[in-house]
Amino acid sequence: MNDTTMLLIEVGGLLLGMGMLGRMASRIGMSPIPLYLLAGLAFGHGGLVPLSAGEDFFEVGAEIGVILLLVMLGLEYSADELVGNLRKSALAGVVDGLLNALPGAAFALLLGWGPxxxxxxxxxxxxxxxxxxxxxxxxxxxxxxxxxPVMLSILVIEDLAMAFYLPLLTALVIGAGLVEGARTLLIAVAAVLVILYAALRHGHAISTLFSPREPEALLLGVLGLTMLVAGLADRVNVSAAVGAFLVGIAISGPVAHHASELLMPLRDLFAAVFFVFFGLATDPGEMVPVFLPALGLAVVTMATKTLTGYLAARRAGIAVSGRWRTGLGLTPRGEFSIVIAGIAVGAGVESQLAPLATAYVLITVVSGPLLSRVPDTAWFKARVRRRAATA
Amino acid sequence: MEKADLPGIGVRHDVVTASGRRISVVSHRSGERELAFFDRDDPDACSDSTFLTDDEAEALADVLGASLMLGELVGLRERAAGLLTEQVAVRADSPYVNRRLGDTEARSRTGVSIVAVLREGDAIPSPGPEIVFSAGDTLVAVGTRSGMDAFIRLIAGDSG
Incomplete structure (x- = not known):
C-alpha cells in the first residue's frame, strides 16, 4: 500500500472513532474534548496503536484547527461588545488574571522549569x-x-487578553530577547487597537469585501483572508492564532453571521483534529509522573477560579447561590490551554509541559462541568438556606 | 424592562411583574428565543425555560399585544370624564350572532360606539357596519353609563 492509501485508512478510522466518541459524550452530557485528547493519546507516540501515515495530515489540520477556533471566537463577538466589556469588567479581568495565572507560573517555577x-x-x-x-x-x-452576563464578560476579557498574551508568548518561546519581545507585543497591541477602531468606526468596509448571498465565495473568501492574515501574523512573530482572532473581530454584521454558520462544520472538524494531534504528540507514558502535580495544580487553580467568579458575581450584586454558580461554572479549562501549551511545546520549551497540560485539561474539563451542577442540587440549596437563616 | 447583553450569545430582556416574579426573554443571535421564569427562592436563577419557534413567539406576541391594546382603551375611562369603556361578550344566545354590526343600530339606539371586536385573540379595530358577529366575540364599546347599560341589554337580547 502506498502512503495515500494508508493515510485514508488511518484518518478515516480515527475520524469515525471520534464521531462515535462524540456521540457517546453528548449522550452522557459531557464535552467531547477530553475524549478527543484520549483518542490522540491512544494513537500517538508510545500509545496503543501508533499511526504512521496520518501524522502529517493531523499536523497541518491542527494548525488550521487553531486558526478556525480563533476566527470563530472573533466572529462571535462584535467590537462593541469587546470594548463595552473592557470598560465594564476590566477590574474583574485583572483579578481573574492575577488569581489564576500566578498559581500556574509559581507552580512551573517550583518544578524548576524556568521563566x-x-x-x-x-x-x-x-x-x-x-x-x-x-x-x-x-x-x-x-x-x-x-x-x-458576569460569567460571559469574564470569558470575553480573557479571550481579548489572549490577543496580547499569545504574541508575547510566541516571542518568548522562540528565544527572542527583551527588545524583540517588546517589539512583537507593541505590534500586537497596535494591531488589536487598529482592528478594534476599524471595526467600530468602519465595520462595514471590511465586510463589503464579501457578500452573504454567495455562500461558496463567502466561505472561500473568509477562510482565505483568515489563513492569509494568520500566516502574515506568524511571519512577524505575532502568533497565527491572534491574526485569525482579529480577522473574526473585523468582520461584522450579516457577513459575520453567515460566515460563522459556514465555518462551523469546518471548525468542528479541524478543532477535533487539533485536539487529537495534541494527544498524538504526547506520550501517555509521560503523563504518569506528572499526573499528581497536574491534579494538585487543577485543585488549586479551580479553587482560585471559583473565587474569581464568586467575587465578580458579588460585585455585580448576585446572591450567594448565583455567586457559586458563577465561580464553579468558570472552572473548566479547554481549547486555549491546549493552544498555549501547543505553542510552547512546538518551540521546544520544557518537554513535560505537554503531558502536564494534557492531564490538567483532562481533569478540569471533566470535573468542571460536574462541579457546575453542584449549586443545582437539593443538598446545596438546603445548605445555602440554612446559612441564610443563621446569618 | 431591563436589558442585559450576553456577549457572544445575544440579548436578554427582563420584566419584573407586579407580583414580584421575574420573566426574561433571551434572544440568541442564532435567531432562537428562550422564555425563562425565575425561581422564587433564588432571585438570580431561572426555574424553568423553554425555546420558542418563530410561529410560537409570534402567536404569543399577538395575544399579549391584543390585551395590551385593550388595557390602553380601558385607560380612556380615566381620561374622558363621563365616558366609559367596557367589554361586552356576544353570547351564543344573543340575537345578533351571525348578524351585521349595522343591524344593532347601537349608536342611534343607545349612543354607544363599538370601537373594536376581539375575536380568537385578534383585535379588529374600528369595525365597519358590515362586520358579522359570531358567538364568543367580545365587543369593546365606549359610551355613557346609561347608554352602556342599554347596550349590554341590547346585545344580550333583553331590550324587549
Whole structure:
C-alpha cells in the first residue's frame, strides 16, 4: 500500500472513532474534548496503536484547527461588545488574571522549569474554556440567569487578553530577547487597537469585501483572508492564532453571521483534529509522573477560579447561590490551554509541559462541568438556606 | 424592562411583574428565543425555560399585544370624564350572532360606539357596519353609563 492509501485508512478510522466518541459524550452530557485528547493519546507516540501515515495530515489540520477556533471566537463577538466589556469588567479581568495565572507560573517555577515555561503554564491555568462553558450554560438552562452576563464578560476579557498574551508568548518561546519581545507585543497591541477602531468606526468596509448571498465565495473568501492574515501574523512573530482572532473581530454584521454558520462544520472538524494531534504528540507514558502535580495544580487553580467568579458575581450584586454558580461554572479549562501549551511545546520549551497540560485539561474539563451542577442540587440549596437563616 | 447583553450569545430582556416574579426573554443571535421564569427562592436563577419557534413567539406576541391594546382603551375611562369603556361578550344566545354590526343600530339606539371586536385573540379595530358577529366575540364599546347599560341589554337580547 502506498502512503495515500494508508493515510485514508488511518484518518478515516480515527475520524469515525471520534464521531462515535462524540456521540457517546453528548449522550452522557459531557464535552467531547477530553475524549478527543484520549483518542490522540491512544494513537500517538508510545500509545496503543501508533499511526504512521496520518501524522502529517493531523499536523497541518491542527494548525488550521487553531486558526478556525480563533476566527470563530472573533466572529462571535462584535467590537462593541469587546470594548463595552473592557470598560465594564476590566477590574474583574485583572483579578481573574492575577488569581489564576500566578498559581500556574509559581507552580512551573517550583518544578524548576524556568521563566518561559512559567509564562506558558500561567496562560494554561488562566484561561477558562468559552466553548465548554457556553455549552454548560445551555445544557443547564442558565442562559436567562442573572449571573450569566458576569460569567460571559469574564470569558470575553480573557479571550481579548489572549490577543496580547499569545504574541508575547510566541516571542518568548522562540528565544527572542527583551527588545524583540517588546517589539512583537507593541505590534500586537497596535494591531488589536487598529482592528478594534476599524471595526467600530468602519465595520462595514471590511465586510463589503464579501457578500452573504454567495455562500461558496463567502466561505472561500473568509477562510482565505483568515489563513492569509494568520500566516502574515506568524511571519512577524505575532502568533497565527491572534491574526485569525482579529480577522473574526473585523468582520461584522450579516457577513459575520453567515460566515460563522459556514465555518462551523469546518471548525468542528479541524478543532477535533487539533485536539487529537495534541494527544498524538504526547506520550501517555509521560503523563504518569506528572499526573499528581497536574491534579494538585487543577485543585488549586479551580479553587482560585471559583473565587474569581464568586467575587465578580458579588460585585455585580448576585446572591450567594448565583455567586457559586458563577465561580464553579468558570472552572473548566479547554481549547486555549491546549493552544498555549501547543505553542510552547512546538518551540521546544520544557518537554513535560505537554503531558502536564494534557492531564490538567483532562481533569478540569471533566470535573468542571460536574462541579457546575453542584449549586443545582437539593443538598446545596438546603445548605445555602440554612446559612441564610443563621446569618 | 431591563436589558442585559450576553456577549457572544445575544440579548436578554427582563420584566419584573407586579407580583414580584421575574420573566426574561433571551434572544440568541442564532435567531432562537428562550422564555425563562425565575425561581422564587433564588432571585438570580431561572426555574424553568423553554425555546420558542418563530410561529410560537409570534402567536404569543399577538395575544399579549391584543390585551395590551385593550388595557390602553380601558385607560380612556380615566381620561374622558363621563365616558366609559367596557367589554361586552356576544353570547351564543344573543340575537345578533351571525348578524351585521349595522343591524344593532347601537349608536342611534343607545349612543354607544363599538370601537373594536376581539375575536380568537385578534383585535379588529374600528369595525365597519358590515362586520358579522359570531358567538364568543367580545365587543369593546365606549359610551355613557346609561347608554352602556342599554347596550349590554341590547346585545344580550333583553331590550324587549
Amino acid at each position: 518561559v515555561a512559567a509564562v506558558a503554564l500561567a496562560g494554561v491555568t488562566w484561561v477558562s474554556s468559552s466553548g465548554v462553558i457556553a455549552k454548560i450554560l445551555r445544557d443547564l438552562r442558565r442562559m436567562g440567569n442573572r449571573e450569566t
